[in-house]
Amino acid sequence: xxxxxxxxxxxxxxxxxxxxxxxxxxxxxxxxxxxxxxxxxxxxxxxxxxxxxxxxxxxxxxxxxxxxxxxxxxxxxxxxxxxxxxxxxxxxxxxxxxxxxxxxxxxxxxxxxxxxxxxxxxxxxxxxxxxxxxxxxxxxxxxxxxxxxxxxxxxxxxxxxxxxxxxxxxxxxxxxxxxxxxxxxxxxxxxxxxxxxxxxxxxxxxxxxxxxxxxxxxxxxxxxxxxxxxxxxxxxxxxxxxxxxxxxxxxxxxxxxxxxxxxxxxxxxxxxxxxxxxxxxxxxx
Ligand SMILES: [Zn+2]
Ligand SMILES: [Zn+2]
Numbered sequence: 001x002x003x004x005x006x007x008x009x010x011x012x013x014x015x016x017x018x019x020x021x022x023x024x025x026x027x028x029x030x031x032x033x034x035x036x037x038x039x040x041x042x043x044x045x046x047x048x049x050x051x052x053x054x055x056x057x058x059x060x061x062x063x064x065x066x067x068x069x070x071x072x073x074x075x076x077x078x079x080x081x082x083x084x085x086x087x088x089x090x091x092x093x094x095x096x097x098x099x100x101x102x103x104x105x106x107x108x109x110x111x112x113x114x115x116x117x118x119x120x121x122x123x124x125x126x127x128x129x130x131x132x133x134x135x136x137x138x139x140x141x142x143x144x145x146x147x148x149x150x151x152x153x154x155x156x157x158x159x160x161x162x163x164x165x166x167x168x169x170x171x172x173x174x175x176x177x178x179x180x181x182x183x184x185x186x187x188x189x190x191x192x193x194x195x196x197x198x199x200x201x202x203x204x205x206x207x208x209x210x211x212x213x214x215x216x217x218x219x220x221x222x223x224x225x226x227x228x229x230x231x232x233x234x235x236x237x238x239x240x241x242x243x244x245x246x247x248x249x250x251x252x253x254x255x256x257x258x259x260x261x262x263x264x265x266x267x268x269x270x271x272x273x274x275x276x277x278x279x280x281x282x283x284x285x
Contacts, residue, residue, distance in 0.1 A: 152215030
């Protein structure tokens, strides 16, 4: 006797993407943005989380329906997986899901299986390039990677409050063009000077960030349109050349150095006494 596994994939949708991401980061949040269809849900069923961003997006980690067979109790183990979001219409195209991806509250059988296989715990590659742009999908992606401390001042932002949505802000940036192509004329110095130097970090004039309300106001009141300029303005002046382009030296082995903001310098694993590096004259102190 052959046993057929019937896959069912329920859909939870957050009408407000920001509230939705806040509840994912902080389950104690009082926000209740998730909508779902009541119906037969069994413990262990998967649920896909959809955010009404522009364009509509879907999380790369699926939730599981909990013991109470209740979609309201769908569990998402965010601390365990690194969640990201992808554009739902691209996913629907790749998997041949037709309108169902946008209209139904449950996908069954082949469609459900295709989504589970394609999406669950998949990692996106391309940070920080995939965090650039001004759409609400990009803003949600940046917020989803937020780990609690304001990127501007380091202050912890409490995500469990009623007014959290007014306290946390995403600074979005223009997408970057590709770097200039290498010259077709090869020279002895080689064309790969950029190797080892993450390109965007060295060229970026702005950087995506999640900031507290105070930093948002300070940026606005100080006339800063670039988060990079805002960060450098808070660092000390170079004692050697007097420039205002000091980056903070971080020691240790970074897991993902190209995603670091340009105001940080990778100091390597040998901890030295120097804390700052001037981006204009190279002086360290
Ligand atoms: Zn701040
Ligand atoms: Zn200097």
